[in-house]
Amino acid sequence: MAARSRCARSWSASSRLDEVFRDEWGRVLAALVGYTGDFDLAEDATQEAFALAAERWPREGTPPNPGAWLTITARNRAIDRVRRDRSRAEKTRLLELPDEAKEHEVEETSFPDERLELIFTCCHPALALEAQVALTLRALGGLTTEEIARAFIVSPETMKRRLTRAKRKIREASIPFSVPADHVLPDRLAAVLAVVYLIFNEGYGGRVDLAAEAIRLGGILAALMPDEPEVHGLLALMLLTDARGEARFQDGELVLLADQDRSRWNRAQIERGRAQLDRAIALGGRGSYIIQAAIASLHMEEPQNWSQIAALYAELARTTKSPVVELNRAIAVAEAEGPEEGLTLVDRLELDGYQYFHSTRADLLRRLGRADEARAAFERALELAGAEPERRFLQRRIAEVSGAGPSRR
């Protein structure tokens, strides 16, 4: 993981400082949002405190409790700003201004961790999904607006507008800064997990930064909600999927799971993922992230237990009602029972616009020796394929079945 960690930070401090900043940003911002009730003010004050630290710490040394130093400094900055701006004071909770805390008080002060409240605010369903994603990356991940814009291939101005609009809605509509009540918690937690998984999948498509960021967010959530099985399930799923990320490509070409060089899998991360999965199951969880993580874990065993994988896909298909999951079940059934059985399941699905439906069908037809039909299906998949490595992969397959075709006729 360390090699993957992001290096292009906006502050040009040492890597040690960088590490502290990464860990502390979300905590300090959360404390400030909780304290001021104003997202913008909290962000400005936090930014100032971090800038001050970047300037001072390399000269004067890192304080013994960096988090408390940053929080107190940011709080003082916020109080300063409110004093200067009376109209703002009337809108924030800081009507009665406390005295500024002195830096020598830092050591005996500890702040409650309010990152969970912050996550639930950022992922509130009253915000557009793309705003939830951006806000979570900004507030919890500490990414700059420019970095988020780059990751989602939009202009920095567009991303700035998106964030500004979301923060304005939080303020104007009074979106609460709190962990939701028990009766809505399952739905709201599902929304949070969906945002984290969306960030992960954006990263899995090639932008590795975001995958690492999602795993970091998942780790924070798992620490803050240690008794929620699905939180551990999602973290397990991301760790296990990402652990073979590097083996998915060889010289820029896509490599299927069965052909991957297993020595390039990240063993330590697989162990971490399996530990999270065990924890999720021990907590009695059986949600969709947990099942997917269990499937990912089984995929990495040698030999693979295909009938067990097929059974888990069947369970997942029952809860998600997703034809894509059914397609995956068909692949597992083909491995467990034979391509004929797999093809029977595939042909029941209505997924004509889906690339992997055609490439799966094509592969099963190829294995059954029906080369002409296989070629037609690979060609249909190629029509639907977007990413260049995938297109080249399909072209190689078409060449293979075309070569094999005449000799079998």
Added chain:
Amino acid sequence: MEYALLIYSSPEVNDRHQQQGPSVLAEYEEIAAARGILDGQQLQPVESATTVRVENGQALLTDGPFVAAKEYLGGFYLFEADNLDAATEMAARIPAARLGGAIEVRPIMER
């Protein structure tokens, strides 16, 4: 914090209210009496609307609503709540929300 809970309806949603009988009316009355509800009104059918514009100091009247659409504003509550979660929870209790209509929750601008 005050919120307007704007109840959007349509002829079909209206029919479904009729089919439900008097119990649905009791639900609306219960909400009207709930803690935090400051006001609540049902509007006459949208056919009774008159839209007014002023051009060059002259009032121009047209028959019907400002926006001609299948859905229309059928009524509203004014609700005082701590935050948006409390407001959306109250909105979800309004029968129109489950009978095919929708509730638009709008914070009232503070003066």
